[in-house]
Amino acid sequence: EIVLTQSPGTLSLSPGEGATLSCRASQSVSSSYFAWYQQKPGQAPRLLIYGASSRATGIPDRFSGSGCGTDFTLTISRLEPEDFAVYYCQQYGSTPLTFGQGTKVEIK
């Protein structure tokens, strides 16, 4: 099983600032099979990024993903009020599909 470790656990930032979220895998993940999700309280996760760097339909371009091998990054260029949420990384290249423990982006 591929274990995904996200850092930091919590990011305290102000609207307009940039955010960098990291995810490290316990073994190499093909970039084709790496995703990021956003989840707000009481809601289902929403797909943001797939294939490590491709934005899902309707996702604004302030969200970008990068990385390969065991290290992946989600960058939010300028935080909007609606971006404060929990973000999960996920690998979907091998079973069991696994998720990171999440990074909470909160308002400072």
Added chain:
Amino acid sequence: QVQLVQSGAEVKKPGASVKVSCKASGYTFTRNTMHWVRQAPGQSLEWMGWINAGDHNRYYSQKFQGRVTTTMDTSASTAYMELSSLRSEDTAVYYCARDSGRDWLLDYWGQGTLVTVSS
């Protein structure tokens, strides 16, 4: 537009079973695999398994083997997940999530069903 609408919250006693439904619309149901993912209170997401809507092949995470059963009613565009021998640790929100058709990518999710296991 793609929509997955799940059944309502359930309260079950330890040892019982629960069956959650997920009704799909906005796409051809038989073309996509359906996954099930759960989230315990305050915790991350945990993948449980999938069922192919075309041939009904299934694959489950080893953790849930023997306790989970996924089925589909293609005439009703509805997927089901049944979990048996419930224990308190199974208290969670259970989600269905559609496979995009591209390498197990989960692109659309149901709203979630809270299952509470309590004596």
